[in-house]
Amino acid sequence: MHFYDLPLVFAGIGLVLYTVLAGADFGAGFWQLFPGRGKPGERIREHAHHAMAPVWEANHVWLIFVITVIWTAYPIVFASVASTLTVPFLIAALGIVLRGTAYATRSGSASSRETAAIDTVLAASSILAPFALGTMVGAIASRRVPVGNAAGALWASWTSPTSILIGVLAVATSAYLAAVYLAADARRLEQADLAAAFRRRALAAGVCAGAVAVAGIAVVHGDAHPLYERLLHTDAIAGLMLSVLAGGATLVLVGRSRFEAARVTAALAVAAMIAGWAIAQNPILLPGLTIAAAAAPHDTLVCVVVAIVAGGVILFPSLGLLFRLVLIGQLDHASPQTLAPRTPRAVLSASRAGLLARLAGASFLIGLGCLTIADARWAHLIGVFGLLGFGIAGFFALVADELGPAG
Amino acid sequence: MSGSTTLGPVHQAYLLQARQMQALSFMVHIPLVAFGIAFPVMVLFAEWLHMRTGDPLYRVLAKRWSKVMVALFAVGVITGTILSFEMGLLWPNFTATFGSVFGLGFAIEGFSFFVEAIFIGIYVYGWDRLSPRAHFASGIPVVIAGFTGSLMVVAVNAWMNHPSGFRLVGGHAVDVHPLSALFANTYLWHELVHMYIAAYIVTGFLVAGAYAVGRMRGRWGRYERTALLIPLSIAALASPVQILVGDWAARDVATTQPIKLAALEGLGQTQSGAPVHILGWYTDDQVKYGIPIPKALSLLAFHDPNATVKGLDSVPASRRPPVNVVRVAFQTMVGIGTAIALLGVWFLVVRVRRRRLPESAWFYRAVALAGPLSVVAMIAGWVTTEVGRQPWVVYGVMLTSQAVTGAHGIPVAYGTLALIYAGVAIGVAWVLRRLARAPLDLPPADRTVAASAGD
Ligand code: HDD
Ligand code: HEM
Ligand code: HEM
Numbered sequence: 105m106h107f108y109d110l111p112l113v114f115a116g117i118g119l120v121l122y123t124v125l126a127g128a129d130f131g132a133g134f135w136q137l138f139p140g141r142g143k144p145g146e147r148i149r150e151h152a153h154h155a156m157a158p159v160w161e162a163n164h165v166w167l168i169f170v171i172t173v174i175w176t177a178y179p180i181v182f183a184s185v186a187s188t189l190t191v192p193f194l195i196a197a198l199g200i201v202l203r204g205t206a207y208a209t210r211s212g213s214a215s216s217r218e219t220a221a222i223d224t225v226l227a228a229s230s231i232l233a234p235f236a237l238g239t240m241v242g243a244i245a246s247r248r249v250p251v252g253n254a255a256g257a258l259w260a261s262w263t264s265p266t267s268i269l270i271g272v273l274a275v276a277t278s279a280y281l282a283a284v285y286l287a288a289d290a291r292r293l294e295q296a297d298l299a300a301a302f303r304r305r306a307l308a309a310g311v312c313a314g315a316v317a318v319a320g321i322a323v324v325h326g327d328a329h330p331l332y333e334r335l336l337h338t339d340a341i342a343g344l345m346l347s348v349l350a351g352g353a354t355l356v357l358v359g360r361s362r363f364e365a366a367r368v369t370a371a372l373a374v375a376a377m378i379a380g381w382a383i384a385q386n387p388i389l390l391p392g393l394t395i396a397a398a399a400a401p402h403d404t405l406v407c408v409v410v411a412i413v414a415g416g417v418i419l420f421p422s423l424g425l426l427f428r429l430v431l432i433g434q435l436d437h438a439s440p441q442t443l444a445p446r447t448p449r450a451v452l453s454a455s456r457a458g459l460l461a462r463l464a465g466a467s468f469l470i471g472l473g474c475l476t477i478a479d480a481r482w483a484h485l486i487g488v489f490g491l492l493g494f495g496i497a498g499f500f501a502l503v504a505d506e507l508g509p510a511g
Numbered sequence: 512m513s514g515s516t517t518l519g520p521v522h523q524a525y526l527l528q529a530r531q532m533q534a535l536s537f538m539v540h541i542p543l544v545a546f547g548i549a550f551p552v553m554v555l556f557a558e559w560l561h562m563r564t565g566d567p568l569y570r571v572l573a574k575r576w577s578k579v580m581v582a583l584f585a586v587g588v589i590t591g592t593i594l595s596f597e598m599g600l601l602w603p604n605f606t607a608t609f610g611s612v613f614g615l616g617f618a619i620e621g622f623s624f625f626v627e628a629i630f631i632g633i634y635v636y637g638w639d640r641l642s643p644r645a646h647f648a649s650g651i652p653v654v655i656a657g658f659t660g661s662l663m664v665v666a667v668n669a670w671m672n673h674p675s676g677f678r679l680v681g682g683h684a685v686d687v688h689p690l691s692a693l694f695a696n697t698y699l700w701h702e703l704v705h706m707y708i709a710a711y712i713v714t715g716f717l718v719a720g721a722y723a724v725g726r727m728r729g730r731w732g733r734y735e736r737t738a739l740l741i742p743l744s745i746a747a748l749a750s751p752v753q754i755l756v757g758d759w760a761a762r763d764v765a766t767t768q769p770i771k772l773a774a775l776e777g778l779g780q781t782q783s784g785a786p787v788h789i790l791g792w793y794t795d796d797q798v799k800y801g802i803p804i805p806k807a808l809s810l811l812a813f814h815d816p817n818a819t820v821k822g823l824d825s826v827p828a829s830r831r832p833p834v835n836v837v838r839v840a841f842q843t844m845v846g847i848g849t850a851i852a853l854l855g856v857w858f859l860v861v862r863v864r865r866r867r868l869p870e871s872a873w874f875y876r877a878v879a880l881a882g883p884l885s886v887v888a889m890i891a892g893w894v895t896t897e898v899g900r901q902p903w904v905v906y907g908v909m910l911t912s913q914a915v916t917g918a919h920g921i922p923v924a925y926g927t928l929a930l931i932y933a934g935v936a937i938g939v940a941w942v943l944r945r946l947a948r949a950p951l952d953l954p955p956a957d958r959t960v961a962a963s964a965g966d
Pocket of ligand 3: 161164165168540541543544546547548583584586587588589590591592593594595598624625627628656657660661664665706
């Protein structure tokens, strides 16, 4: 491996995480389309919503991560892909917009009819987005995206059998992952009927996803023979085998209602499949374009790698915190913890407030002098901090005598 | 100057529509971003008041605001996603040629978004589920990420306006130094400070405006008074400061982008002792029907009443931005900026002298109006910056017409996006109304009383 491969490896990890995390969000949306009737159906929708609401935004950022790493480290690739695959990219974008809007508006819905309507939009967009993203992967994998500004076909590039196959597979695996996760969540919440409902769904979706994947081998054989060759005759085959094993194990685990373990194997199945594709693709990114040729200058790669490692140091503990809260359930068993009543006190004493007001006035004059009248750069810096001081001191002075304890 | 580019030339019949699509996407994203930057600070301040005083009213306030915050954040996320897609959908040659130079800013920004999204999740779903201290602490990363996120994007924009940190050889960027390109750029600082303050003005006046409207309709108790006072104090302090910062921005523009300055002021010819015109319309290389203030431009831009200011005639017509668009946008921003600064000073004077809120109904009408007006000012400011940079996408290096995609069907994409955004706007308006109508969970003593008895 070379240094110029490294950002691509990070992007690949990001893609795996996007698929197993945001994929499950999409899948949860998928199940809202088929909730069943009446009260049980409503509970299924509620469960699917509540499990995903705290995490979907964080999960979605993995997509942004992948995109920004690619356009920084391999700019030509991003530009060629986005300009040729304009149509599916836009469809995915619209799906994402509709989904986010549905999430944002759901908190305002008052009747179950409104909620059901919002959930239908959510579900439809949750199918649209992964399908469109899947067709893009199919287009790249079957080498239908040439290097250049919109150099490939506007429609034929992403409507080949391989693209459609991977689009469908993306939807099916999303539904599968979501059903497994939601069954595990239901078990944790001690909702036996919901756990059973999602267990059935997980088994059905697992069988479907497996069937699509197997049928896919035939499709790829006919439609994208070079990809077929590379999938079966390089190390990629190991990824595929692992995926098959993990997928099969998941079905067994779900069948035995061992959902927590199934969570892990289900994610592993998807990750191994993506890894297999990555190995088959290596070292050609787009027809005639190697990773080495696509990579940005060395300085940029160094900066990106450092930024990702440093960012990861902040990111992973934070993500751990969020998922721990969601999974351990501290985010779903309300145990009201309000402050113990105490003797009310004022925010600030009157004399302090007066002092702050004078400080604010002085800071403003410093700001005016250093930013507006002086010309030197260092003076501007002082001026900006003067104005900042005006804002902060002034704010506390302004609110002090109004805000305070009741009564 | 503008030679070949990485992906080579294309013909795009719908460049104008591509630009409009980009502009539309920004106009939807930027007001939401303002809330992403400034609202967490207000929510956390209310929660801090609760921790300090033990008064449940502040907790109710913070909790209600946080619901609005998370709804707007969700829409900010998706509109931002559209913008990042558009870097490839609309401007692939820009990204292909310069992604290695500016992309780092967005890559770092990605981590800001992670932090923001994660902790907003913890904060909003953690009410009642975390200890008060831990809950308050979980809001702090949201505030920091709001700042670093906007720092990164603005760094990219500042680089586009004042590019450095690379050489262009045969259409490829070489000798690339992304860190110095993004962060050693003098143009960054006024943009960052000006945008950051704009976010506080917009959020402050919009939130205060909602309660000002409520007051006109008779909803006015201790809760509403507090909910008005916090954002209004912030906006009233920020808006006079914005004039000083805007003046700084204009001086930076004068030295780094003289043609943009000439467009802002409609200065046809290079001249010493250049005037400023208030209002008016630019035709035949000069401003007609405006009120001239002699020598003011030279004085403001260079602190010397006789300084020479470059006019639009210093570059060929094909290298000039559309003057009236830029000029009207600029005058709109400055006009609104001046008006809301006066409103802010009115509030400050009453508050400091009389130690109370203003009582005039006109004051509250003006506050209600100031919210939407400050959004207009912020968008007008970005129009000034972005259209003022035209025809360049990277100032002096790459033309917007070289950056654009060769794909067909831009008008269809533009129409679809406009339609979807109309739907988003309706959805957001609907959910905000619903959230505002949810009953207040307050002890009777703090409930609404008639406006007249309020103060
Ligand atoms: C609430 C919003 C708001 C208000 C009241 C003002 N501005 Fe502004 N202005 C912006 C919001 C804004 C912005 C956030 O939209 C811009 C776009 C780019 C930037 O850095 O800030 C901007 C840009 C911008 C520019 C162009 C900078 C560039 O191209 O880099 C100038 C010269 C000014 N402003 C000057 C002013 C002056 C003299 C104001 C005084 C009244 C003023 N602005 C009020
Ligand atoms: C990174 C930060 C950026 C910010 C904050 C920003 C901001 C804006 C805003 C607010 C507008 C609306 C102006 C209008 O109403 O006409 C705009 C327009 C535009 N932006 Fe940017 N922009 C950024 C990056 C970009 C990029 C990456 C491109 C593409 C290469 C771009 C190209 C344009 C174009 C072509 C327009 C339309 C101008 C016109 O209508 O004449 N900008 N930008
Ligand atoms: C004026 C310029 C801009 C500023 C200050 C800004 C800042 C922000 C902030 C603070 C957020 C957090 C979400 C929120 O609170 O609403 C956000 C979201 C986002 N912005 Fe912008 N942005 C600007 C323009 C852009 C541009 C030009 C792009 C892309 C090229 C972009 C891409 C994004 C993305 C992808 C998100 C979603 C992040 C997520 O998933 O959490 N933004 N932006």
